[in-house]
Amino acid sequence: MLEIKNLHVAIDGKEILKGIDLSLPDGQVHAIMGPNGSGKSTLSYVLAGRDGYTVTQGSVTLKGKDILSLSPDQRAAQGVFLAMQYPVEIPGVTTMSFLKTALNALRKARGQNPLDALQILKLLREKAKALDLSQELLSRAVNVGFSGGEKKRNEVLQMAVLEPSLCLLDETDSGLDIDALRVVANGVNALRAPSRSMLVITHYQRLLDYIKPDVVHVLAYGKIRQSGGPELAKELEKTGYAAFAREDA
Amino acid sequence: MTLAAFKNRASQNQEAWRYTNLDTLLSPAALDAEPFPHGPHACPFKTCLVFLNGIFEPSMSRFGSVPSCLLMGDRDSGYSLTLGEQTCLVAHPVELVFASDSKAPDEIPLKFSISLGKNARLSLLENHRASAVPVSVETSVTLAPHAKFVHGKIVSGGPHLALYTVHAAEGSFYTNTSLLRRTRPARNEFSVHLDGQGAQVSLNGIMFLNGHDHADTTAHVLHNAPHCTSRQSYKSVLDESARGVFQGRITVAPHAQKTDGYQISRALLLSDKAEMDSKPELEIYADDVSCRHGNSVGDLDPDALFYLRSRGLDEKAARDLLIQGFLADALDSLPVEAWGSSFRHELGLEPL
Ligand SMILES: Nc1ncnc2c1ncn2[C@@H]1O[C@H](COP(=O)(O)OP(=O)(O)O)[C@@H](O)[C@H]1O
Ligand SMILES: [Mg+2]
Numbered sequence: 001m002l003e004i005k006n007l008h009v010a011i012d013g014k015e016i017l018k019g020i021d022l023s024l025p026d027g028q029v030h031a032i033m034g035p036n037g038s039g040k041s042t043l044s045y046v047l048a049g050r051d052g053y054t055v056t057q058g059s060v061t062l063k064g065k066d067i068l069s070l071s072p073d074q075r076a077a078q079g080v081f082l083a084m085q086y087p088v089e090i091p092g093v094t095t096m097s098f099l100k101t102a103l104n105a106l107r108k109a110r111g112q113n114p115l116d117a118l119q120i121l122k123l124l125r126e127k128a129k130a131l132d133l134s135q136e137l138l139s140r141a142v143n144v145g146f147s148g149g150e151k152k153r154n155e156v157l158q159m160a161v162l163e164p165s166l167c168l169l170d171e172t173d174s175g176l177d178i179d180a181l182r183v184v185a186n187g188v189n190a191l192r193a194p195s196r197s198m199l200v201i202t203h204y205q206r207l208l209d210y211i212k213p214d215v216v217h218v219l220a221y222g223k224i225r226q227s228g229g230p231e232l233a234k235e236l237e238k239t240g241y242a243a244f245a246r247e248d249a
Numbered sequence: 250m251t252l253a254a255f256k257n258r259a260s261q262n263q264e265a266w267r268y269t270n271l272d273t274l275l276s277p278a279a280l281d282a283e284p285f286p287h288g289p290h291a292c293p294f295k296t297c298l299v300f301l302n303g304i305f306e307p308s309m310s311r312f313g314s315v316p317s318c319l320l321m322g323d324r325d326s327g328y329s330l331t332l333g334e335q336t337c338l339v340a341h342p343v344e345l346v347f348a349s350d351s352k353a354p355d356e357i358p359l360k361f362s363i364s365l366g367k368n369a370r371l372s373l374l375e376n377h378r379a380s381a382v383p384v385s386v387e388t389s390v391t392l393a394p395h396a397k398f399v400h401g402k403i404v405s406g407g408p409h410l411a412l413y414t415v416h417a418a419e420g421s422f423y424t425n426t427s428l429l430r431r432t433r434p435a436r437n438e439f440s441v442h443l444d445g446q447g448a449q450v451s452l453n454g455i456m457f458l459n460g461h462d463h464a465d466t467t468a469h470v471l472h473n474a475p476h477c478t479s480r481q482s483y484k485s486v487l488d489e490s491a492r493g494v495f496q497g498r499i500t501v502a503p504h505a506q507k508t509d510g511y512q513i514s515r516a517l518l519l520s521d522k523a524e525m526d527s528k529p530e531l532e533i534y535a536d537d538v539s540c541r542h543g544n545s546v547g548d549l550d551p552d553a554l555f556y557l558r559s560r561g562l563d564e565k566a567a568r569d570l571l572i573q574g575f576l577a578d579a580l581d582s583l584p585v586e587a588w589g590s591s592f593r594h595e596l597g598l599e600p601l
Contacts, residue, residue, distance in 0.1 A: 048559050051551065076561035088556040092574030101570060102560035109561065141574070158560065 001026045001197040002047075002166055007058035009039075009046050015056070016042045018222035024166075027194040031208055032201045033233060034219035035241040040201045041085055043219070044170040047199075048082040049075050062166060077109035079165030083155035083172050085201075090142035095154065098142050099124060099161055106162055127160045130190070132183045148175035156187040167191065167198040173207035185210030205237040220244035250387040252356045255410045255436075266436075268494040268526045269465040274434040275383060275408060292376070293590065294344040302349050303357040303384075315341050327360030330373075332396075334366035339399070342372040342585050349380045361388040365396035365421075372399040372585050379406035379431065386411035392421035394445060399424055399584045403595050406431030412438045419445025419474070424584055427454040427466070428592055434463035441470045443477040443505075451480040455579055457596055458491035458523075465494035468512075472505040472538075481512035484579050486572055487523035498530040501538050508533075510540040517575050518548050519568070573598055 002024040009017035016039050024030050034040055046053045047060065049072035060068050067075050090098060104114040115123070124138055131153045143151050152172050159167055169188065173181055188198070188211050200211055208216070208230065216232040218225045218241075225244045226232065250258075252275065259266040273279065292299075295313030299306050304324050312319070315338060322328040332338065349357060357380065365371055377384060390413060392398055402425065409432055415423050429435050441450045456464040470479040485493040497512040516525035529542040549571050557567035576596070583589055 048555075050555050050559075071564070072555060072558040073561050073563045073567075076559055080559075082559055084556070088550075088552045090553055090556070090571070090574055092577030093570055098557075098560075098570070101566065102557070102562060105563070105566060106561040141577075162560065 001028075001063060002199070003059075003061045005059045007043075007046070007060060008056045009042060010054045010056050011042070011052060016222055017046070019058070020219075020222075020224055022217065022224065024197050024199060026197060027192075028214040029192065029198040029200060029211065030215045030217060031211075031213035031233065032199060032217050032219050033203070033205070033236055035244070036203065038220045039222045040219055041170055044082055044085075044168045044199075044201060047075075047166075047168055048072055048080060073105070073109075076162075076164070077106060080168070081159050081162055081164030081166065082168040083152075083159055083170060085170040085174065087143050087146075087151040087155055089144045091144055093142055094139050095142050096121070096124060096138045099158065102158070103161055123161060124157075127157055131157050131160070131187045133157060149177070149180040152176060153180070153184060153187070156184055160187060160191060165196050167196065168201070169198065170201045171203060172200075173202055173204065181207065182210060205233040208233045218244060250360070250385055250410075250412065251358045252383050252385055252410070255385055255412075265467065265496070268492075268496070268528075269434060269436055269463065271410075271434075271436075274463055279433070280383070280408065292344050292346050294342055294374070294587065296341050296343045297346060298343065299346045299348065300359070302353045303347075303359055313341060315343060319343070322362075327362060329362040329364070330371075331363075332365045332369040332371055334393070335368050336366065337368075337370040339370045339372050339397075342374060342587055344374045344376055347375070347377045347380075347384065349378070349382060349384075353380070353382050356383045356385065359384065359386045359388075361386070362391075363388065363398070364391045365393060365398055367393045368395045369393070370397045370399075372401075374401040374403070374585070374588055374591065376591070377402070377404045377409060380409070381407060383408035383410065385409075386413075388413045390415040390423065392417045392423060392448075394418045395420040397422045401425070401583070401585065401588050402427040402437075403591060404429050404432055404435055404437075405595060406433070408433055409435040409437075411436065413440070415439065415441040415450070417441065417443050417445065417448040417450065420447045421445065422449045422451075424451040425453065426579075426583060426588075428595055429454065429456045429464040429466070430458070430462075430595060431460070432458065432462050432464045434465065436465045436467065438466075439468040439470075441468070441479070442473055443471065443479065444473050446474045447476045448474065449478045452482070453480075453579065453582075454483045455576060455592075455596075456483065456485040456487070456493045457576075458486070458493060459488040460491065461489075462491045463494075464492075465496070467494070467496040467498075469498045469500065470510065472499065472501040472508040472510065472535075474502075475505055476507045477505065478509045479511070482579070483514045484576055485514070485516040485525055486519065486575065487516060487525060488519040490520070490522045492524045492526070494526045496528045496530070497542065498532070499540055499542075500532040501535050501540065503534040505535050506537040508535060508538040508540065510538070511542070513543040514545075515575075516546045517572065518546060519572075
């Protein structure tokens with residue numbers, strides 16, 4: 001599904017990612033853990049195609065095709081979805097009309113017929129219910145006045161509706177209480193499929209009790225320092241990230 | 250008022266016209282450079298009065314259930330719309346369509362006098378289709394106590410100059426919502442006199458411009474009596490080399506205590522060359538008043554653009570959706586629901 005090779009990324013001339021290698025096979029869930037400021041969000045933004053990140057070396061392919069030359073919407077059409085750490089507020093645009101526009105744009109790019117307003121309404125209601133999101137939220141402006149937890153659940157709602165093949169979840173657990181965490185994890189788990197891969201970025205091991213990863217990677221100071229099975233997350237919970245001291249060499 | 254009279258007015262008060270130079274904007278060279286095609290006209294309302302080249306055309310018009318004596322007068326002496334006491338036409342929104350064709354004279358001066366008796370109510374949309382020649386509008390509005398006049402206006406293009414002078418008696422209400430598009434140039438000016446206690450005015454508008462469009466909204470509200478409320482709220486979306494102007498002025502007379510005045514201008518600049526000039530002015534001679542003003546000029550939020558694009562919207566779709574979001578509250582709060590489709594159509598927006 002996703003192949004990242006020797007990826008170096010700079011922001012304003014400062015190197016943030018210093019050679020990432022990662023291979024995420026179809027249907028697998030990989031977790032990326034690491035201390036604050038280690039470059040986790042940078043990696044997720046680079047994969048989604050945000051401006052301001054310069055790839056100085058390396059390559060990223062999705063299903064064998066280079067994605068670094070694509071615009072964010074072209075990547076979305078190829079199946080990339082980023083659930084953001086800080087979802088953005090869009091004043092004046094209801095969640096309903098936003099998702100209708102997005103879904104039909106993606107369907108068009110994928111050669112499918114557009115859905116009409118009624119079909120979309122039905123789909124959104126059903127998915128929102130599964131995520132314990134109130135219907136009323138759908139007619140409010142995207143993320144405006146949403147609580148932290150509602151914003152995160154709205155990200156997962158979008159993911160469920162847009163049906164990407166590569167899900168990038170950047171700290172979707174932060175700011176959630178235990179009940180909301182369970183709801184979100186159930187929503188994510190419901191999307192696990194043989195043709196869909198996930199990269200779950202988290203600072204804490206807690207989320208991985210609910211979303212069981214196949215592989216855990218530790219990202220520190222711009223590089224993947226260690227990879228292992230789910231037990232690696234448990235270890236990190238005890239030892240912290242101190243072991244991954246700065247290694248700028 | 251003719252074009253020459255407007256120019257004369259401007260030359261006598263240069264400060265009030267500092268951002269809109271009619272000599273340059275309406276020079277023969279400027280008018281010839283990009284002659285505007287005359288636009289088509291269609292009217293969704295049952296009551297639709299059509300003025301072709303400045304002259305009322307009964308054969309093209311429909312009065313619906315509104316008595317035809319609503320409209321009197323002729324081009325030279327000016328037209329008048331008069332509603333007697335207690336007459337309520339809110340259920341029958343009236344549309345005035347102003348169209349022009351190749352037989353138009355060099356300029357089209359329009360003169361209106363609108364008068365509402367006690368408790369009378371009128372909803373009226375002025376729809377100025379695109380015009381190749383300058384259109385000038387001089388309208389006086391007189392509202393008797395507790396009358397309510399809901400006034401809308403769409404200008405679809407061309408040179409356009411307008412002055413609305415409103416006198417509002419006790420407890421009356423005047424609201425205007427204007428949409429200015431493709432104006433080369435436009436001046437939309439209001440002088441609203443709140444003469445009776447508790448009178449209210451709400452002036453709103455959208456300036457949606459690109460190319461070398463220029464639109465100037467100048468609004469002066471005079472609080473001449475106590476307990477009056479005034480609102481001015483304008484949104485501008487400016488692309489390419491367009492220029493928007495908002496001059497909002499509130500004057501509170503010494504005895505106009507308990508005045509509540511507010512004005513806000515928000516602009517979205519879509520290009521480096523677009524320009525917005527906002528000049529708020531408060532002149533307050535009473536002590537127990539609340540007058541506030543706000544002003545913002547910004548561009549599209551790059552984080553919001555990325556967010557939308559990461560969900561599959563291409564650049565144009567993402568920009569359009571953000572622009573639509575910026576204008577949403579103005580469109581959602583139109584005082585006549587039936588105007589929504591006319592405004593959205595003029596803006597090129599899909600119905601939600
Ligand atoms: N827009 C930016 N401009 C400058 N530096 C940035 C920017 N975004 C992130 N950084 C820096 O990049 C590093 C990694 O940040 P980030 O990817 O957000 O880390 P994480 O998500 O792991 O906490 C930090 O040192 C941060 O200060
Ligand atoms: Mg982060």
